[in-house]
Amino acid sequence: MRIGVVVISFVLLIGSSLACGQNSSQAAGLHNLDRVVPRLPSGLSIEEVEDRLGEPDEQFEVTIGAPETVLTYGLWQVVFRTSLYKRTRRYPAGERGDQPVAPLDRKIRALELGSSRGKVERELGKTETWQVLDFGSNERLWYGNGRWKLHFIDRNLAGKVLYD
Numbered sequence: 001m002r003i004g005v006v007v008i009s010f011v012l013l014i015g016s017s018l019a020c021g022q023n024s025s026q027a028a029g030l031h032n033l034d035r036v037v038p039r040l041p042s043g044l045s046i047e048e049v050e051d052r053l054g055e056p057d058e059q060f061e062v063t064i065g066a067p068e069t070v071l072t073y074g075l076w077q078v079v080f081r082t083s084l085y086k087r088t089r090r091y092p093a094g095e096r097g098d099q100p101v102a103p104l105d106r107k108i109r110a111l112e113l114g115s116s117r118g119k120v121e122r123e124l125g126k127t128e129t130w131q132v133l134d135f136g137s138n139e140r141l142w143y144g145n146g147r148w149k150l151h152f153i154d155r156n157l158a159g160k161v162l163y164d
Contacts, residue, residue, distance in 0.1 A: 042084050048084075076088070108143065117139070
């Protein structure tokens with residue numbers, strides 16, 4: 001019995017020391033990022049986001065239009081103007097790159113405004129990019145390598161834009 005307690009204590013001690021050796025970005029896997037990043041409140045500073053997510057994989061400035069600072073965490077880009085502005089998640093490419101666009105166009109045109117985001121994703125499959133301005137209340141899904149932007153308000157389809 002005493003040996004069992006010692007072994008369990010040793011395992012717990014090793015596990016906690018390994019967890020302390022990781023930074024929060026390493027500890028937060030893609031699944032955790034998918035859960036946490038969309039829910040980051042708009043208006044946070046870069047420092048507040050880094051406190052929550054850890055050191056970014058990459059940081060760069062974009063000066064086309066309004067200047068923006070972009071932090072990259074895995075497949076997520078967290079974008080700041082003066083504060084947190086949008087969160088964009090990319091998905092691996094290749095599903096629709098060389099497919100004809102007519103079937104996708106028909107499916108999207110057939111979608112009814114007011115359809116839930118879940119129903120749209122069941123009809124069309126996984127999005128290429130998910131853009132979150134405010135989680136749940138103002139989101140965009142992109143399909144056809146940027147051909148279609150679907151705008152969701154309160155998790156319901158509010159608009160469809162075709163980019164030729």
